[in-house]
Amino acid sequence: MKLSDMKDQSFSRRTLTDWQAAAEIALKGKGIHSLHTNTYENIELKPLYTEEDVPKRDRVRDYIPNVEGKVELSPKWFIAQPIKRESWGELTSALKDVLSRGQNCLSFSIGELNGAKHVYEFMKEMREFDTPIFSIDKKTSLSIHRMETFTELKGMKGIVGFDPLSEGEWSDKDRLDEWLMVAEEGDIHLPDVKTLIVNSVPYHNKGASATQELAYALSEGVTYIDALKEKGWALEKAAEKMHFHFSVGSHFFMEIAKIRAFKKLWQEVLSSYGLAEERISGSISTSAETSQFNKSTLDSYVNMLRGGGEAFSAILAGVDYLVVTPFNEVSGEVNPFSERIARNTQLILGEEAHLDKVIDPGGGSYYVEWLSEEVGKLAWKEFQQIDERGGILVSQANGSIQEKINKVKEARIHDLATRKNSMIGTNIYANLEESLPVTSSITGERLSLPFESLRSRAQKLASKPVAGLIGLGELKTHKPRADFVKGFLATGGIQAHQSKECWSKEDLLHFVEETRYSYYVVCGKDEEYNDQLSMIVESIHGIDSAIVIDIAGKIPEESKDEWDRMGLNGSIFNKQNMLEKLDQLLTIWEEGKDID
Helix, strand or coil, X not given: CCHHHHHCCCCXXXXXXXXXXXXXXXXXXXXXXXXXXXXXXXXXXXXXXXXXXXXXXXXXHHXXXXXXXXXXXXXXXXXXXXXXXXXXXXXXXXXXXXXCCCCCCECECCCCCCHHHHHHHHHHHHHHHCCCXXXXXXXXXXXXXXXXXXXXXXXXXEEECCCCCCCCCCCCHHHHHHHHHHHHHHHHHCCCEECEEEECHHHHCCCCCHHHHHHHHHHHHHHHHHHHHHCCCCHHHHHHCEEEEEEECXXXXXXXXXXXXXXXXXXXXXXXXXXXXXXXXXXXCEEEEECCCCCCCCCCCHHHHHHHHHHHHHHHHCCCEEXXXXXXXXXXXXXXXXHHHHHHHHHHHHHHCCHHHCCCCCCCCXXXXXXXXXXXXXXXXXXXXXXXXXXXXXXXXXXXXXXHHHHHHHHHHHHHHCCCCCCECCCECCCCCCCCCCCCCCCCCXXXXXXXXXXXXXXXXXXXXXXXXXXXXXXXXXXXXXXXXXXXXXXXXXXXXXXCCECCHHHHHHHHHHHCCCEEEEECCHHHHHHHHHHHHHHXXXXXXXXXXXXXXXXXXXXXXXXXXXXXXXXXXXXXCXXXXXXXXXXXXXXXCCCC
């Protein structure tokens, strides 16, 4: 067809019913509902959304406040990568360098440095760059607030503070009041700096769902406002001094919806307090950092890809400040290279993908609009329940928040253990050639920790654990199961040595005699197990009764007792709990059952 003819062609309109009919044919009778999935927020996701799913409201006005021109909106955000060094001189040089290489925000952590003596001179020198400051680190922010003089810092803008509630530092009313006194002092000396931080990252990094994060952030925000009103602060001033910080995980659209929903919900909170509409939009300040909860020390370069997707979703959600954590931060090996890659991730999204030129790119998407609404509804319901029970301080004290988060975390880990969800390089496609770092600087409750523990156990063995794979019959018939077993074992740091095609008892015995491993997995078809398994187990145990034998594939329920009596250990199969199985297998080598 010529190009001129193609221009005259058009596609016939199709209805949702047409699509459903075509999909059901492709699904071979399973039905559209088989494509639905459930999230940790108890939201059921469909495979297709239409205009009928969009909430009946003015979408743009609701999620981007004041598009009528009351506040100038900008799609740009501040790159807020915190820099940390071993001395004040190194920190000064490093910050000057990153500010010359695209970072547009003064963000740093003083770590173990002495802040009281040097922070003022350091801040004074950094003022020449005329960039906003971003610090939600406790020690850093307190050092800035407690400087003896602020003469050179007048007019500074940005974010300086930390969240004593979510970080578990000051979880009672008296200690909260202590922090508010610091914030009041900060307001006097740094009036253009937001000092009241609500940081939901600790909740996220313990495993919380998106709706839980929002509910806890809203509850903390209300707690701050109520405490400040008691101190005589005007509502407008309290709202303007608040800043909300989130973590963004790997569920791309959920994270977009989470932050978009928050903006709408916080508007509702401020409106319920009586804040005038024209004052609400200017008081909503947000930032985000890429998740630590889903980062792994295993195949750590994959963390770059995770961070890139998470940064993308945060930018689409419209955050004001963004931190992309270096890919090797979880292993405590951050270096100038990993800092540069993290910074350049944001620069590429802005200057090459042009995301800094679009306001609310998710607005109008049927799916994003629907999901934002659903997340908002459930978060609001959770927030109201916390409020009815006495607020965030009460819920933290009685342990109910941690209890709810733990349920979600356990579900996340179970889904990784059964490969319902994938973590590349950790629970699937593991790289047996890599070695785990000896120490890790982060002790958070990361999803990968149980898998890292398995790999660490394998790494500590005197010799690498190796399993023998016995392939029954023709390669093409047993290869799928053998490949699955190899990947399964690699997740626990166990190598696999596959036999040649075993057509007879002699072939099998030759492989076992030659290798003398302490553990073998028989890979074949179900009918071969029915015919040959008794002979195989008896033959191998004839060489050494201590050898542990599994089969590839789930054991039929009707055969379980009989195969157990003949000496079969168990099996490796799809959707099995990998953590439990690999824990059992590693004990074979740990208990010294290797054959001499």
